[in-house]
Amino acid sequence: MKEATSQEIMTVTAARLLRDGAVCFVGIGIPSMAANLARLTHAPNVVLIYESGTIGTKPRVLPLSIGDGELAETADTVVSTPEIFTHWLQSGRVEVGFLGAAQVDKFANLNSTVIGSYDSPKVRLPGAGGAPEIAALAKKTLIIIEHDKRKLVDRVDFVTSAGYLRGGNERSDAGLSGGPSAVITDLVVLEPDSVSKELVVTKIHAGVTKEQVRDSTGWDIRFANNLCQTESPSEEELVTLRDLIRRTKEARRKLS
Amino acid sequence: MMPEITDLQSAIKSSIEPGMQVAIEGFTHLIPFAAAQEIIRQGITGLTLIRLTPDVIYDQMIGMGCANKLIFSWGGNPGVGSLHRLRDAVENGWPNSLELDERSHAAMCAAYTAGASGLPFGALRGFVGSDLPQHNPSIRFLDCPFTKDKLAVTSAIQPDVAIIHAQQADRQGNVMLWGIIGVQKDIALAAKRVVVTVEEVVDEFAVKSNVTVLPSWTIDTICEVPGGASPSYAHDYYQRDNAAYKEWDGISRSRENFLEWMEYHVLETKSFGEFRERIGS
Numbered sequence: 001m002k003e004a005t006s007q008e009i010m011t012v013t014a015a016r017l018l019r020d021g022a023v024c025f026v027g028i029g030i031p032s033m034a035a036n037l038a039r040l041t042h043a044p045n046v047v048l049i050y051e052s053g054t055i056g057t058k059p060r061v062l063p064l065s066i067g068d069g070e071l072a073e074t075a076d077t078v079v080s081t082p083e084i085f086t087h088w089l090q091s092g093r094v095e096v097g098f099l100g101a102a103q104v105d106k107f108a109n110l111n112s113t114v115i116g117s118y119d120s121p122k123v124r125l126p127g128a129g130g131a132p133e134i135a136a137l138a139k140k141t142l143i144i145i146e147h148d149k150r151k152l153v154d155r156v157d158f159v160t161s162a163g164y165l166r167g168g169n170e171r172s173d174a175g176l177s178g179g180p181s182a183v184i185t186d187l188v189v190l191e192p193d194s195v196s197k198e199l200v201v202t203k204i205h206a207g208v209t210k211e212q213v214r215d216s217t218g219w220d221i222r223f224a225n226n227l228c229q230t231e232s233p234s235e236e237e238l239v240t241l242r243d244l245i246r247r248t249k250e251a252r253r254k255l256s
Numbered sequence: 257m258m259p260e261i262t263d264l265q266s267a268i269k270s271s272i273e274p275g276m277q278v279a280i281e282g283f284t285h286l287i288p289f290a291a292a293q294e295i296i297r298q299g300i301t302g303l304t305l306i307r308l309t310p311d312v313i314y315d316q317m318i319g320m321g322c323a324n325k326l327i328f329s330w331g332g333n334p335g336v337g338s339l340h341r342l343r344d345a346v347e348n349g350w351p352n353s354l355e356l357d358e359r360s361h362a363a364m365c366a367a368y369t370a371g372a373s374g375l376p377f378g379a380l381r382g383f384v385g386s387d388l389p390q391h392n393p394s395i396r397f398l399d400c401p402f403t404k405d406k407l408a409v410t411s412a413i414q415p416d417v418a419i420i421h422a423q424q425a426d427r428q429g430n431v432m433l434w435g436i437i438g439v440q441k442d443i444a445l446a447a448k449r450v451v452v453t454v455e456e457v458v459d460e461f462a463v464k465s466n467v468t469v470l471p472s473w474t475i476d477t478i479c480e481v482p483g484g485a486s487p488s489y490a491h492d493y494y495q496r497d498n499a500a501y502k503e504w505d506g507i508s509r510s511r512e513n514f515l516e517w518m519e520y521h522v523l524e525t526k527s528f529g530e531f532r533e534r535i536g537s
Contacts, residue, residue, distance in 0.1 A: 028335060051361060052283055052436045064498045065334030067284025069491055072435045080468075081283050081308070081439045082365035090362070090381050109385075113358075118391050124346040126332030126339075128360040129309075133382045162385030174384050175406055252498055 004233045006186035008241060009205045011037060012233040014098075014144050014184040023047040024096040025089060025134050028066045030144045031098040033244070034184075036062060040240050049088060051130040053079045061248040085130065089137050097138030099131055103156045104145050106198050106219045108163030108180035110135060111156035118158060128160050135161035140181040147185035153218035164197035171197070187213050189230060198222070203230040259429040259475040264453065264484075264528065267477045268294040271451050272303075276416040279306035279447060280313065283438030284334060285491060288421040289313050290484035290528035291453050296320045297522055306415055308364045308439065312487070312504050315339040316522070318354060319514050325355040327394075327413065329364045336501055340508040350511065357394050363410040367394075368439050370412035371446030383408040418447030421485045422470075423493060424461060425454045429472035432461050435491030437468045444470055453481040455493050481528055500535075 004012070014034035018024060020043040026035045028050075036059065039046045047056050052067035056076030063071050072078050079088070088094065101110035102125050112131060116122030135141050141163075145151055163180045164171045171179050179197075183190040189203035201213060202224045214221055233241075260267075272278060272295055280292050292313045295303075304325040305314055312333060317323055319341030331342050345354040359367065366378025379398065384406065389395040394411045420440040422433035431452050433440060444450045452470070457480050461469075487500035507517045525531045 052285075053438070054436065063335075064501070065284045065496065067334075067436045067438075069285070069435065069489055069495060072285075072491060078436060080437050080441065081361065082369050082442055085362040085365050085380075113388070118387070121347060124331075124338075124343045127328065127330045127358055128386075128388065129330035130361040132360045132386045132388070133362040133380070136382055136384060159385060159387045165385050171385070176384055 001235060001238065004238055006205065008238060009230065009233060010144065010184055010186040011241060012237045013189060013203075013205070013230055014142060015041065015237070017142055017182060017184070018043050018046055018096060021045045022095045023049065023093055024098055025049045025051070025094045025138055027099045027131070028063065029100050031100055031142075033062055034144060035098055036244060037237065037241050040244065041237055049084065049094065051081065051084055053081055053084045055079065055084075055088065061251040062244065064252065085133060089133060092137070092139075094134070094138045095140070097134035097141040098144070099134060099141060099161070100144050101131070101160070103151055103153050104143055104183055105153050105156040105163070107165060107167045108143065108183060108192060108197075108199055109156050109159045109165065110143065110161040110163060111158045113158040113160045115157055131161040135163070135180075136176055137178070139178045141179065143180055143183045145183065145185055147187040147213070147216045149216055149218050152185070152216070164192060167197045168195070187216060200224050201227060203228055205230045206232055257473055259472055259478045261429065261457070261478045261480075264290060264294050264479045264481055267451055267479050268298055271417050271449055271477060272300050274300055275302040277304040277306060278417050278419065279413070279415040279443045280419045281307060281438060281440050281443045282421055282485065282488065283308060283436055284496070285436040285438065285489055286421045286433060286440070286485050287311055287313055287488035288419050288453050288484060289486060289488065290481045291419045291421070291451065291479075292317055293522050293528060293531060295322060296518070306413060308361055309334070310339060310342055312339070312501060315341040315504070315508055316518065318342050318345050319351065319508070320518055321351045323354060324352060325357065327357040327359070329359050329361045333501055333505060335498070336505050340505070341514060344511070358388060358392055359395060359410055360388070363395060363408070364413070365439060365442070367410050367413040368442040368446050371414040372442045375412055377409045377411050379407045379409050381407060413446060415443070415447045417449045417451060418443045419451045419453070420444060421453045421490070423455050423490055425452065425457050425478050425480075426461055427457065427459060429475060429478055430461070431470040431475055431478065432467055434467040441468050441470060444474060450475045451477045451479070453479045453484040455482055455484070455490050456480060483532060484528060486532070
């Protein structure tokens with residue numbers, strides 16, 4: 001079998017962090033891919049919620065948009081968009097928020113709004129969507145992002161969704177519980193230090209060097225004392241992931 | 257009172273005036289493309305456009321100069337990337353500058369629900385630690401008088417006109433939609449005037465699951481426009497044209513390509529039917 005790519009390792013590693021039976025609010029793209037991989041492997045009872053109002057959805061192929069018909073057809077129930085945010089997220093029913101972003105900083109704050117200043121942005125990004133409330137109200141948040149100096153930055157240009165703010169107790173002092181529990185990249189897994197809340201590398205993917213990680217990170221990144229290597233994807237995980245991607249491509253080809 | 261059942265051209269002409277606040281809704285599903293393109297065709301400008309996800313349809317309207325303000329929460333091409341016309345307006349002021357009132361999905365939902373409920377604002381747990389409230393006076397904080405919790409509040413949205421697309425209307429003018437129902441009921445009940453395009457007018461509704469019915473007396477105007485949500489989709493009628501969303505990325509990247517495409521497909525056609533013929537669907 002073909003060896004796992006760094007993207008596949010990232011997806012599999014993220015998927016493993018979802019426990020069976022968890023209620024998970026999923027963002028589109030790689031979070032959705034990882035959450036569905038979890039559902040198709042070790043976590044068949046994971047409950048996937050998308051902000052389009054689909055609850056307990058079991059898509060056969062990955063949705064391109066957050067509101068594809070596939071999500072509605074395979075859901076346990078479909079509710080309105082206001083209801084998904086109030087009765088389901090705000091009420092505390094979501095264990096894991098699974099998010100991507102354009103930038104994440106060393107205290108796991110997320111930016112999906114602008115690069116540069118808000119009033120005259122260098123790049124106008126899509127914006128908040130559901131992320132600020134997911135990051136605030138889920139019991140914990142998982143973040144997936146490609147490891148790049150411009151994406152893992154010392155301080156985000158704009159805090160769209162709060163992580164640990166400027167670290168320490170700032171998040172809890174602001175009245176927020178939960179918070180990011182891990183950031184999964186194509187090189188490493190980062191977790192917040194229990195006191196300072198600064199993200200530190202706790203796992204490093206096979207074949208990745210510390211130097212490579214330092215060069216690809218926008219702050220002076222630290223490695224945990226008990227740093228270990230990420231467990232490689234199993235054959236079952238890889239086969240399932242590749243199957244899912246193949247099915248998705250075929251379905252999209254048929255439609256176009 | 258029964259809604260007026262009419263053609264789309266007359267419906268837009270009699271409902272939308274320059275400078276109005278207009279919400280054209282549908283969360284990925286049932287996006288009223290035909291109605292929005294008719295606004296472009298009629299050259300209506302100065303609008304405040306309202307929508308959670310501006311999507312390709314507001315990209316077209318913004319690029320054609322219909323809007324000078326946008327109230328929104330996520331402005332991308334779903335699964336594809338940027339909305340290039342929205343970005344060009346925000347980053348470079350082309351074809352005109354665009355004022356932003358930017359919230360989150362949950363805040364937009366709270367604002368619509370408040371609008372539908374006759375409240376001046378909606379409350380939510382949110383925005384703590386986020387930079388958005390610093391840039392948007394429509395988002396503020398309030399101490400709960402009961403628990404002292406810090407809550408975010410956001411001003412209600414009650415647009416002059418809401419436009420939605422639904423699968424069916426019956427002969428009495430009741431409207432039924434199902435599948436991903438988004439925010440359509442909320443915005444329809446928040447708006448001063450409601451225009452609905454439908455896939456078809458039927459004698460009687462069949463019972464469906466997750467169905468939402470808007471009674472005839474909550475709606476002002478209905479137009480039968482088969483395919484009127486394309487390239488988004490209408491559950492049980494047609495699927496989302498994902499290829500069209502991907503193609504939009506190329507069409508909209510340059511001002512010249514965009515204008516040429518809009519000229520040929522929208523401005524030179526008289527109706528959504530003719531538009532559909534030109535794009536070959």
